[in-house]
Amino acid sequence: MIEWQGKVNEFSINLGLLKVIDLSSNNLTGHIPNEVTNLHGLLVLDLSDNFLDGEIPRDIGQMTQLLTLNLSRNMFSGEIPPTMSQMTLLNNLDMSFNDLSGRIPLGTQLQTFDASAYTGNAGLCGPPLPQKCSGDDDFGVPPVGETDGDGESTNELKKWFYIGGACGFATGFWMVCSALLLNRRGRHVFFSIS
Incomplete structure (x- = not known):
């Protein structure tokens, strides 16, 4: 009102x-x-x-x-x-x-x-x-930006993020390549469309 x-x-x-x-x-x-x-x-x-x-x-x-x-x-x-x-x-x-x-x-x-x-x-x-x-x-809750160690936690986290991303990409890439190599019909269909 x-x-x-x-x-x-x-x-x-x-x-x-x-x-x-x-x-x-x-x-x-x-x-x-x-x-x-x-x-x-x-x-x-x-x-x-x-x-x-x-x-x-x-x-x-x-x-x-x-x-x-x-x-x-x-x-x-x-x-x-x-x-x-x-x-x-x-x-x-x-x-x-x-x-x-x-x-x-x-x-x-x-x-x-x-x-x-x-x-x-x-x-x-x-x-x-x-x-x-x-x-x-x-x-044991540290304030933002602080660590118990030598202050490298952010860099350590980034490092593991990139390692995980690279491993995931490599695994996915090789799965697709393997499927194309092992499956003749799939290979022909994939390359005939491209």
């Missing part, structure tokens, strides 16, 4: 067509309404540089089409909702300069964003931030 110039209008069907909400730098106050999370087709949500407070809605992960989410420079508190791990298309995120706390949800692309997307939240911890969460030492 939106009241505009003394008239109250209800928008329900048309909201599904909404793709961008940019309410940045408007001195807005209060909480984000939970109903915003029902806008499943939304691509951009920018609420930055306001005075919004409270927690980020728990169901924000339902907004799976979201490409850009900017909640920076507000007064949000609490944890980053674990449902954000469902936002796999997200390629631009800024949650900096709030009062967020707790662990950044693991096992998602949330660790792929630069640490600057989370700066200004003294209570946040876990990758990609350098602050370890309590219990990280117990489970």
